[in-house]
Amino acid sequence: MTEGYCVRCKKKVEIKDAKKTKTKKGKDYMKGKCSTPGCPTTVCTFKVD
Ligand SMILES: [Zn+2]
Helix, strand or coil, X not given: CCEEEECCCCEXXXXXXXXXXXXXXXXXXXXXXXXXXXXXXXXXXXXXX
């Protein structure tokens, strides 16, 4: 399970459909949607498994 901080829920949430992405500087990160029902916020984390 991938976790990230949701700024809308103001807590750590599970990242739904997390995908590995890279920043412009080449750093890996995971990006997806908040798993809270009804929350459309994009959540990302630099903790890559
Ligand atoms: Zn959320």
